[in-house]
Amino acid sequence: MTAARMRDDRERRPEQGDRDEGRYVDEDEYEEISAAEAAREGLRQIAGLTGKDPLGVTSVQPTDDGWLIGVEVVEDHRIPASTDLLGLYEVDLDMTGSLLGYRRTRRYQRGKGDGG
Incomplete structure (x- = not known):
């Protein structure tokens, strides 16, 4: 897996505990x-x-x-x-x-x- 691909995966799939302005990450945000x-x-x-x-x-x-x-x-x-x-x-x-x-x-x- 290339470094760019790994970076893309991290950006696409936030950590389970990540929150955006006090809310859980919505599945609509995934690619x-x-x-x-x-x-x-x-x-x-x-x-x-x-x-x-x-x-x-x-x-x-x-x-x-x-x-x-x-x-x-x-x-x-x-x-x-x-x-x-x-x-x-x-x-x-x-x-x-x-x-x-x-x-x-x-x-x-x-x-x-x-x-x-």
Whole structure:
């Protein structure tokens, strides 16, 4: 992440306790994120929350409240790698990229995701 990007993030997302003239920061003051930014944030959140190795983003869907991001992760590394156990997670983000929730929707062996 570049220094300019980090500065922009700090300006866009005030600290939780920040107040402006005696009032709490309004969500309208936050900047909405793009689909690409939501995908990166969903990937980052799953890696941090589960401690698993993310393989990549599988889907990005806008919702009424933000974004629903699909992320595939390696649940269990096995030998050979073709027998790894994978998981598909859904990450729910609001319009500003803040985590609302996540859940694992599927668990499957590598190479047998759709066909079973």
